């Protein structure tokens with residue numbers, strides 16, 4: 455296998471989008487005004503222990519706010535409207551249609567990214583997503599975090615991993631791209647368990663993967679647990695582990711994130727994660743040191 459990513463060493467989504475659309479493509483992080491079944495009592499209350507009060511949409515805003523913020527930097531760019539916070543399919547079909555249509559009507563918006571939970575994709579919503587998949591560029595993000603149900607229960611995720619498998623099958627059947635979120639460092643998980651989550655997800659061959667470093671944020675269930683102590687990655691340990699993971703992924707899985715993005719005023723630990731540039735440089739340096747790249751150790755699953 456050869457390194458087809460050059461000095462980048464792995465299949466990051468930004469160049470992939472540039473190649474597809476012929477220009478810089480920027481994601482607009484949007485708060486769609488939804489809630490989450492894990493907060494309103496339908497599945498649970500209080501949310502996942504790692505989730506902040508804003509439903510993991512720290513930087514989300516409205517389309518005009520986001521365009522104003524980003525267009526100065528990339529005036530020639532096009533946009534993907536990213537419904538990020540809470541559960542962006544947790545509303546009636548007509549509400550979703552109105553939100554998605556409104557987003558697509560903005561000049562320069564060339565597609566949608568919709569973040570949701572695997573248990574929030576009933577048939578009518580899947581039908582709607584299928585429609586948008588015909589009309590525009592779309593991917594659906596699924597917050598899995600771990601395949602280990604015992605960890606998921608401790609984190610109050612409030613759905614079994616089997617729901618994820620069903621959601622992946624439903625999306626794949628409709629040719630809808632899926633981007634899967636995993637959190638690295640959940641309390642009680644060993645590296646081996648995290649690699650099991652990565653392998654499980656890779657076997658579905660999703661369009662993309664988001665690897666999040668576990669963050670302890672203020673006013674979360676995790677913050678309450680933190681004083682009792684659980685292991686958090688050190689920077690060096692994390693960088694090495696990310697490279698281990700990417701080496702064993704197929705080359706065509708696009709990588710949307712390799713660290714976390716916790717807001718400085720909410721972050722309790724690990725504080726080294728605030729220096730995102732250092733982490734990204736560290737990952738490239740480690741790839742270089744090993745003379746390796748994404749997919750170098752990937753093994754085709756045996757039939």
Ligand code: SF4
Pocket residue numbers: 490491492493500501502505506509510539540541571597611
């Ligand atoms: S992480 Fe997602 S599923 Fe969990 S509480 Fe937050 S918005 Fe809901």
